Amino acid sequence: MPPLNEQQLDQNREERREQIKRAALKVFAKRGIIGTKISMIAREAGISQGLTYRYYHSKDELFIDLVKDAMEETAEAFASLENMSGSPVEKIKDLTKKMLDTSNKHSFMLIQQVQTSDEVPNKAKEIVRQYPIPSFIEQLIPVFKKGQAMGEFCTGDPAKLLMLYFSVLSGLMLLPNKDEEGHQVLDVDILMKLIRE
Amino acid sequence: MPPLNEQQLDQNREERREQIKRAALKVFAKRGIIGTKISMIAREAGISQGLTYRYYHSKDELFIDLVKDAMEETAEAFASLENMSGSPVEKIKDLTKKMLDTSNKHSFMLIQQVQTSDEVPNKAKEIVRQYPIPSFIEQLIPVFKKGQAMGEFCTGDPAKLLMLYFSVLSGLMLLPNKDEEGHQVLDVDILMKLIRE
DNA sequence: GTCTATATGCAGATAGAC
DNA sequence: GTCTATCTGCATATAGAC
Numbered sequence: 001m002p003p004l005n006e007q008q009l010d011q012n013r014e015e016r017r018e019q020i021k022r023a024a025l026k027v028f029a030k031r032g033i034i035g036t037k038i039s040m041i042a043r044e045a046g047i048s049q050g051l052t053y054r055y056y057h058s059k060d061e062l063f064i065d066l067v068k069d070a071m072e073e074t075a076e077a078f079a080s081l082e083n084m085s086g087s088p089v090e091k092i093k094d095l096t097k098k099m100l101d102t103s104n105k106h107s108f109m110l111i112q113q114v115q116t117s118d119e120v121p122n123k124a125k126e127i128v129r130q131y132p133i134p135s136f137i138e139q140l141i142p143v144f145k146k147g148q149a150m151g152e153f154c155t156g157d158p159a160k161l162l163m164l165y166f167s168v169l170s171g172l173m174l175l176p177n178k179d180e181e182g183h184q185v186l187d188v189d190i191l192m193k194l195i196r197e
Numbered sequence: 198m199p200p201l202n203e204q205q206l207d208q209n210r211e212e213r214r215e216q217i218k219r220a221a222l223k224v225f226a227k228r229g230i231i232g233t234k235i236s237m238i239a240r241e242a243g244i245s246q247g248l249t250y251r252y253y254h255s256k257d258e259l260f261i262d263l264v265k266d267a268m269e270e271t272a273e274a275f276a277s278l279e280n281m282s283g284s285p286v287e288k289i290k291d292l293t294k295k296m297l298d299t300s301n302k303h304s305f306m307l308i309q310q311v312q313t314s315d316e317v318p319n320k321a322k323e324i325v326r327q328y329p330i331p332s333f334i335e336q337l338i339p340v341f342k343k344g345q346a347m348g349e350f351c352t353g354d355p356a357k358l359l360m361l362y363f364s365v366l367s368g369l370m371l372l373p374n375k376d377e378e379g380h381q382v383l384d385v386d387i388l389m390k391l392i393r394e
Numbered sequence: 395g396t397c398t399a400t401a402t403g404c405a406g407a408t409a410g411a412c
Numbered sequence: 413g414t415c416t417a418t419c420t421g422c423a424t425a426t427a428g429a430c
Contacts, residue, residue, distance in 0.1 A: 012413095013413095016413090031314075031316070032229070032231075032232075034229075034231050034232050035229075035231050035314070035316050037404095037405060037406085038405075038406065038407085039405080039406095047414080047415090048414065048415050048416075049405095049406095049407095049415095049416095050407085050408080050409095050414080050415065050416075050417090051413080051414055051415075053406090053407065053408075054413075054414080057407090058406080058407075059406070059407095112372075115373075116371070116372060116373050117228075117232070118228075119228070119232050154390075161387075164383075164384070164387060167369060167372055168365050168368065168369060170368070170372060171365065171367070171368020171369045171370075171371055171372050172364060172365060172368045173368075174313070174368055174371050175309075175313060175364055175367060175368050176312075176313050186361075187361070190358075190361060190391060191391075193351075193390050193391055194387060194388075194390055194391060196390075209395095210395095213395090234422095234423065234424090235423075235424065235425085236423080244396080244397095245396065245397050245398080246397095246398095246423095246424095246425095247396080247397065247398075247399090247425085247426080247427095248395080248396055248397075250424090250425060250426075251395075251396080254425090255424080255425075256423095256424070256425095
C-alpha cells in the first residue's frame, strides 16, 4: 500500500492552522491577550480546546505568529503607496480606508495592543520593534510634502502631523464603532481635516 | 479610660480607602480590570495584599466604586460648561484640556474601559448607562450651535461632530503618550481642527 | 489594624482514549 | 487527528497570628 500523499496531509494541517489563526485574530483583537481564553479561540474556530495545542504549543506562540503576519501586512500596505496613482490626499485617504477595513483592522489593533500593553510576550514586542513605526510614517513624508507643496495639506512638521493623524486613527480603532450592518460610521473626510488645507 | 474618638477612627479608615482608591485607579486605568492583580494595587498603595480585602470585599467592588466616582466627576465637568465664560471654542478647548489632565485622565480611561470591554462587572456597566453618554454631549449642543452661528465651528450635525470629536479624544487617551516630562504631546488646537471653521 | 499563611477556583497545558 | 479528562500554577479571597 502506497503512503498517502504527504503534501496533501501537510496542506490539511496548514489549513487547520489558518482556521485557528483567523479565529484567534478576531478574539485577540477584541479582548486582548489576557482577556482571551484558549477556550474562546477554540469555540470560535469550532474545535476542542485541547486540539489548539496540537497546532500551537502555547497561547503566546499563537499570538506571536499573528503579530508577525500583522506586521508584514502593515509593511506592505505602507510600501504600496509608492506606486499608487492619485494625489497625495487620495493616497492617504486610501491608506486610511484600508486600515479601517474590517479584514485589516484586527491586525492593526493587534499591533496597537503590542505597543500599548505590557502583558504581551516580549518576543511580540521585539517583532514590532524590528519595523519601527516611525519608519512606516517616514515613507509617507515625501507624499505629505508633495501634498503641502500642492496646497492640499496644512503647513507644519510632516512627521509630527502624520504621527498625530495615525495616532488618532489607531485610537479610533480601539473604540467600538457600532456599525452593526457594515456601514462605515467614521467619515474619513472629517478625519482628514486634521491634516488638510 | 474613655473610648477613643470614634470619628477619628472612621476618618482613618476613610483615608485608607482613599489611598487604596488612588492606587487602584492608576493601575486599573493602565492595565484594565483583568490585567490588574490585587497584588499590584496593594504594592502601589504600599500595603499588603490581604489588607485590601479589609476595605473592599472584592476586586469588582473596588472597581465599581471607582467607576461611580469617575462618572460623577465627568458629569460635573460637562455640567460646569454652562456657567463658564469664554467663546464656544474656548469652552470646548477647556473641557478638552481638563479631560487630558492626568488627574482626570484616569477616570475617563476607566469609563472608556467600561464602555468598550465586556470583562467588567455588570454593575459597572449599569452605572455608566445611568448617565447616558449622549446626554453629556447633548449638553454641549447649544454651545456648539452658538459656535456655528458665530462661524467658529464647521457646519454639520452638531451631535455627530461632537461625538466624533470625543471619540477621537477617548481613543487618544487609550494610547500611551510618551510625555515623560509632563510636556503635553497632544496639541489641542490641531485636534480642534476636526470641528473648527 | 496589619501581616503572613492557606484554601478555592479558574485557565493553560498535557495525557490518554477513540 | 480529535476529543475528554486530568495535572499544575497562579490569583482571588479567607483565616489566623501578632
